[in-house]
Amino acid sequence: MLNRTVLAATLSALSLVSLPVLADDASDLKKLRAEVDALRKAYESRVGELESRLKQAETKQAATPAATAAATPAAAPASADKAARQSGDTAFNPAVSLILSGTYANLQKDPEGYRIKGFVPGGEIGPGSRGFSLGESELGLSANVDRLFYGQANIALSSENEVGVEEAFIQTTSLPAGLKLKAGRYFSGIGYLNEQHAHTWDFVDAPLAYQAFLGGQFGQDGVQLKWLAPSNTFIELGAEAGRGSNFPGSDRSRNSSGAQSLFGHVGGDIGASHSWRAGLAWLRANPSAREHSDIDLAGSEVTNTFSGSSRLWVADFIWKWAPNGDARRTSFKLQGEYFRRKEVGELVYDKDGTASADRYRSQQSGAYAQAVWQFLPAWRTGYRYDWLDSGKVDYTGNSSNLANPDYKPRKHSVMVDWSPSEFSRVRLQFANDRSRENQPDRQVFLQYQMSLGAHGAHGF
Amino acid sequence: MMRWLILAVCASFSLSAQAGLRAVACEPEWGALLGELGGDKVSIYTATTAQQDPHHIQARPSLIAAVRNADLLVCTGAELETGWLPLLLRQSGNAAVQPGKPGYLEAAALVQRLEVPTRFDRADGDVHAAGNPHIHLDARNILLVAEAVSQRLVTLDAGNAGVYQSRLADFSRRWRSAMQRWEREATPLRGVAIVVHHRDLAYLQNWLGLREVGTLEPKPGVEPSSAHLAGLLASLPTQRPQLIVRAAYNDGRAAEWLSARARLPVAVLPFTVGGSPRAGDLFALFDDTIATLLTALR
Numbered sequence: 001m002l003n004r005t006v007l008a009a010t011l012s013a014l015s016l017v018s019l020p021v022l023a024d025d026a027s028d029l030k031k032l033r034a035e036v037d038a039l040r041k042a043y044e045s046r047v048g049e050l051e052s053r054l055k056q057a058e059t060k061q062a063a064t065p066a067a068t069a070a071a072t073p074a075a076a077p078a079s080a081d082k083a084a085r086q087s088g089d090t091a092f093n094p095a096v097s098l099i100l101s102g103t104y105a106n107l108q109k110d111p112e113g114y115r116i117k118g119f120v121p122g123g124e125i126g127p128g129s130r131g132f133s134l135g136e137s138e139l140g141l142s143a144n145v146d147r148l149f150y151g152q153a154n155i156a157l158s159s160e161n162e163v164g165v166e167e168a169f170i171q172t173t174s175l176p177a178g179l180k181l182k183a184g185r186y187f188s189g190i191g192y193l194n195e196q197h198a199h200t201w202d203f204v205d206a207p208l209a210y211q212a213f214l215g216g217q218f219g220q221d222g223v224q225l226k227w228l229a230p231s232n233t234f235i236e237l238g239a240e241a242g243r244g245s246n247f248p249g250s251d252r253s254r255n256s257s258g259a260q261s262l263f264g265h266v267g268g269d270i271g272a273s274h275s276w277r278a279g280l281a282w283l284r285a286n287p288s289a290r291e292h293s294d295i296d297l298a299g300s301e302v303t304n305t306f307s308g309s310s311r312l313w314v315a316d317f318i319w320k321w322a323p324n325g326d327a328r329r330t331s332f333k334l335q336g337e338y339f340r341r342k343e344v345g346e347l348v349y350d351k352d353g354t355a356s357a358d359r360y361r362s363q364q365s366g367a368y369a370q371a372v373w374q375f376l377p378a379w380r381t382g383y384r385y386d387w388l389d390s391g392k393v394d395y396t397g398n399s400s401n402l403a404n405p406d407y408k409p410r411k412h413s414v415m416v417d418w419s420p421s422e423f424s425r426v427r428l429q430f431a432n433d434r435s436r437e438n439q440p441d442r443q444v445f446l447q448y449q450m451s452l453g454a455h456g457a458h459g460f
Numbered sequence: 461m462m463r464w465l466i467l468a469v470c471a472s473f474s475l476s477a478q479a480g481l482r483a484v485a486c487e488p489e490w491g492a493l494l495g496e497l498g499g500d501k502v503s504i505y506t507a508t509t510a511q512q513d514p515h516h517i518q519a520r521p522s523l524i525a526a527v528r529n530a531d532l533l534v535c536t537g538a539e540l541e542t543g544w545l546p547l548l549l550r551q552s553g554n555a556a557v558q559p560g561k562p563g564y565l566e567a568a569a570l571v572q573r574l575e576v577p578t579r580f581d582r583a584d585g586d587v588h589a590a591g592n593p594h595i596h597l598d599a600r601n602i603l604l605v606a607e608a609v610s611q612r613l614v615t616l617d618a619g620n621a622g623v624y625q626s627r628l629a630d631f632s633r634r635w636r637s638a639m640q641r642w643e644r645e646a647t648p649l650r651g652v653a654i655v656v657h658h659r660d661l662a663y664l665q666n667w668l669g670l671r672e673v674g675t676l677e678p679k680p681g682v683e684p685s686s687a688h689l690a691g692l693l694a695s696l697p698t699q700r701p702q703l704i705v706r707a708a709y710n711d712g713r714a715a716e717w718l719s720a721r722a723r724l725p726v727a728v729l730p731f732t733v734g735g736s737p738r739a740g741d742l743f744a745l746f747d748d749t750i751a752t753l754l755t756a757l758r
Binding site: 234456 | 511512516518519520522525539544552553554560681682683709
């Protein structure tokens with residue numbers, strides 16, 4: 001507005017000043033006046049037009065506060081276009097991810113008939129097959145179901161072309177007081193590694209203790225309740241009850257729960273560079289006629305069954321370091337878990353032959369400790385030490401057929417991996433596995449693990 | 461065991477019994493903004509520091525505990541925290557700060573984003589479907605986010621609405637006048653060609669008229685390789701950049717390498733609050749950023 005007045009005033013002043021100089025006669029004066037008037041009108045209309053355009057722009061900006069002056073012309077149509085494309089049913093598609101993995105294994109000893117001496121075999125144990133093999137391809141789908149629930153499924157496709165439901169659960173998102181309820185099939189919250197999917201492990205295989213006490217990893221169908229304390233320190237308590245059909249449990253036709261667990265975790269930071277978490281867990285399974293193969297004192301292979309109660313304690317600890325908490329260049333991780341299991345019940349020796357049943361008691365333990373060092377942005381190296389103690393096993397009446405070998409399996413593993421991005425990893429691992437007495441197994445693994453689709457979560 | 465647990469739980473309750481609104485800021489700039497707008501009415505936990513790359517954070521136990529207790533979460537969004545924030549939200553079990561609730565605010569959703577890709581392919585590196593998420597170095601964006609944050613504070617803590625409104629008015633006034641000063645001071649930067657480390661300065665460039673002619677990273681989020689740097693060095697005579705600019709959290713080696721060969725000065729920007737000894741608050745962050753650029757240019 002101010003500009004317009006100034007402009008008009010200037011033009012008038014110009015016309016006045018120029019008049020005495022140029023005005024020779026009346027007609028010239030008139031002509032000049034008309035010209036100046038026309039000029040003034042032209043300027044006024046242009047200024048008016050500019051003003052209205054400015055006003056329009058101002059109101060537009062006020063109406064859409066999201067649009068800043070920083071907007072590039074290219075950015076706006078692109079996002080509008082994207083919004084249009086995402087409308088409709090596809091906009092509600094869950095996050096999809098696919099894990100691809102493959103392994104080449106060179107195993108000195110035939111993995112057929114692999115067993116950890118002194119431990120009842122169950123679940124998935126052993127180093128896998130020799131030579132080239134496809135690892136588990138894992139398809140993951142997840143999304144909020146509605147305002148109350150979140151849902152996730154992980155479907156494992158094995159190299160033998162079998163489909164398995166690894167996890168398929170729903171979890172509440174809106175319970176008060178830091179409570180969360182999960183139902184379906186899930187990996188139990190016991191221990192540190194148990195809840196993590198195999199593709200996030202630091203080594204090709206699960207620690208020996210996980211194989212001996214949980215058959216690799218303990219998952220079950222059931223419910224889980226977790227509570228997070230309203231404290232500055234991380235304190236989480238959880239309880240689970242489920243079917244317990246997986247080792248150390250067994251499938252049974254009962255209405256009651258076959259396995260229950262309790263766990264607690266605490267954790268926090270020490271300065272900006274260190275963080276830690278420690279946990280304690282208890283798992284009770286009630287197997288009924290849980291079968292396993294064994295070699296008796298006569299050296300023949302027999303199938304035994306166990307019914308009773310299996311109680312497992314797990315203590316876990318993890319400590320991570322990165323300079324200023326920035327793990328892109330270098331970081332270090334130290335992790336360990338200790339397992340202790342007591343089984344009490346009845347053992348049937350050679351169920352298809354002699355079928356002699358008597359009381360059975362065992363108390364066994366094991367642990368692993370590992371360190372992983374990221375020495376360059378994309379490179380890590382790690383060492384893991386596994387040890388198990390076959391402990392005390394009392395076969396009572398069956399001790400004439402079966403004996404506790406009193407053996408302490410050991411395993412050393414060293415790995416180097418390269419991760420060119422967050423989505424890909426290639427790993428080389430050497431291991432000396434002394435799970436079998438007097439038969440050390442030298443193992444070499446070369447493995448890739450890649451993920452497609454949804455961005456993976458950076459779990460602790 | 462049980463007695464110990466009960467004790468721990470009681471202790472934790474007493475610890476969390478702090479006065480006022482509890483806010484968690486995903487990045488230091490939003491922590492500083494919450495401080496300007498909330499004053500002593502808001503207790504603030506900042507999830508990351510200026511020395512950390514906000515893309516690469518793990519959902520640590522301490523962060524889960526902080527989100528569990530938060531009334532308000534202020535994050536950048538636009539997938540910057542995609543690796544860890546969804547996990548924090550899920551593991552915290554805090555219904556008040558879930559997306560869509562008043563307790564959840566994404567700053568990038570409030571501004572017009574730059575570099576929105578039209579092609580979604582991980583072969584292009586760390587691209588974000590919602591556009592470049594590093595929105596805070598355009599001072600005009602801070603003002604937009606400030607208004608939204610203040611509104612949330614008023615919504616969540618209506619009892620102190622007057623305090624929040626007057627603090628916003630005061631902040632906006634000071635910010636506008638500072639912005640005029642920054643824009644005046646930064647006039648020599650207009651049109652200056654620069655090489656950046658990561659594309660995290662796009663909004664600063666857009667605001668001050670800096671012109672990016674190359675990046676040290678071959679693709680967003682991919683570490684600089686010697687082959688890429690050699691190619692970049694060869695392209696410099698035609699591109700004629702005047703400065704190499706990187707953020708404090710970027711690894712400095714690539715910038716030093718290029719600087720030594722191309723005889724270009726390196727400007728290390730604080731990038732966010734706490735990124736340099738001087739950048740103690742939002743005003744100082746912009747003061748230091750512009751001063752560093754001008755000094756390097758001289």
